[in-house]
Amino acid sequence: MKVVILCGGKGTRLREETEYRPKPMVPIGQHPVLWHIMKYYAHFGFQDFVLCLGYKGDQIKNYFQNYLWNVSDVTITLGRNSHLTFHNRHNEEDWKVTLAETGYDSLTATRITQIKKYIPEGESFMLTYGDGLSNININALTDCHIESNKICTLSAVHPAGRFGSLTIKPDGNIHRFSEKPQVEETYVNGGYMVCNYQIFSYLEKYSNVMLEREPMEELVNDHQLNSYRHEGWWQPMDTYQETMYLNDLWSKGTAPWKVWAS
Numbered sequence: 001m002k003v004v005i006l007c008g009g010k011g012t013r014l015r016e017e018t019e020y021r022p023k024p025m026v027p028i029g030q031h032p033v034l035w036h037i038m039k040y041y042a043h044f045g046f047q048d049f050v051l052c053l054g055y056k057g058d059q060i061k062n063y064f065q066n067y068l069w070n071v072s073d074v075t076i077t078l079g080r081n082s083h084l085t086f087h088n089r090h091n092e093e094d095w096k097v098t099l100a101e102t103g104y105d106s107l108t109a110t111r112i113t114q115i116k117k118y119i120p121e122g123e124s125f126m127l128t129y130g131d132g133l134s135n136i137n138i139n140a141l142t143d144c145h146i147e148s149n150k151i152c153t154l155s156a157v158h159p160a161g162r163f164g165s166l167t168i169k170p171d172g173n174i175h176r177f178s179e180k181p182q183v184e185e186t187y188v189n190g191g192y193m194v195c196n197y198q199i200f201s202y203l204e205k206y207s208n209v210m211l212e213r214e215p216m217e218e219l220v221n222d223h224q225l226n227s228y229r230h231e232g233w234w235q236p237m238d239t240y241q242e243t244m245y246l247n248d249l250w251s252k253g254t255a256p257w258k259v260w261a262s
Contacts (some may be wrong), residue, residue, distance in 0.1 A: 001048075001142075002119060003041050007034065008054020008102055008111055012259035018238045022056040024130030025063065026243060028228045032063065033237055034130050036257060038095070044138040046126060047095050050118050052102040052111040063101050067092070091262060110209040113203045128191040133246065134234040135256040136192050142163065142227045145194035150198055151220055156227040157190030157234040161239040187212045187227075190234045232256070 011023030024034035038049055052059055063070060068086045075085040098118050102111040119125050136155055145153035189212065202215045210213065220223040233256040237243055249255045
């Protein structure tokens with residue numbers, strides 16, 4: 001099953017970073033957030049990726065074109081018989097990455113429609129955004145989708161609070177402080193979706209719309225939208241503060257999404 005990742009948006013809420021690079025290339029540690037998302041899927045055995053490019057997509061192309069340069073130690077032998085020696089192997093050697101130009105100003109439904117040619121007819125595919133991390137069980141998500149017999153299954157997650165949560169006693173003393181509390185009463189779409197091939201019939205009828213608008217509304221009306229409720233950790237990267245938060249988790253070795261060995 002292929003993994004389709006939406007990588008073409010302008011990321012205007014993270015202008016501190018996205019003025020210079022596409023949002024999926026904003027780093028967490030030494031690697032872009034896109035790499036972290038792909039490593040997570042690969043851990044569950046999904047290593048065939050289709051990236052929907054748009055805004056500054058050339059930077060994503062250059063990253064993968066020069067992947068060995070980015071992850072390896074290199075010895076350069078100069079002279080007439082010059083050559084390169086890449087010293088260390090990497091665990092992404094089985095990845096297949098399709099880099100698809102889907103338009104500078106295209107909205108999400110249009111981007112997905114344009115990569116239909118890379119999805120074998122009748123085959124389901126994974127779908128997610130290039131800026132959100134989670135410790136969701138991808139295998140359980142897939143099983144939930146198959147059992148539902150619906151066209152699309154999305155992961156329903158509790159949104160993380162953007163501000164610290166305080167529990168205050170009547171006398172004013174703070175009883176508890178939670179840095180990134182989850183809003184337990186509500187669910188939002190956390191990405192990490194599974195789609196049947198039939199979803200293209202819901203996308204192709206519109207000229208340029210968001211997946212989350214008319215297509216999703218129509219799926220709901222047709223009783224074809226299923227949910228997998230994820231009660232664990234989930235965090236988008238929409239603001240500079242959230243970028244710093246994710247980097248802090250990674251640097252401390254406490255990143256909940258870091259499930260691979262190396």
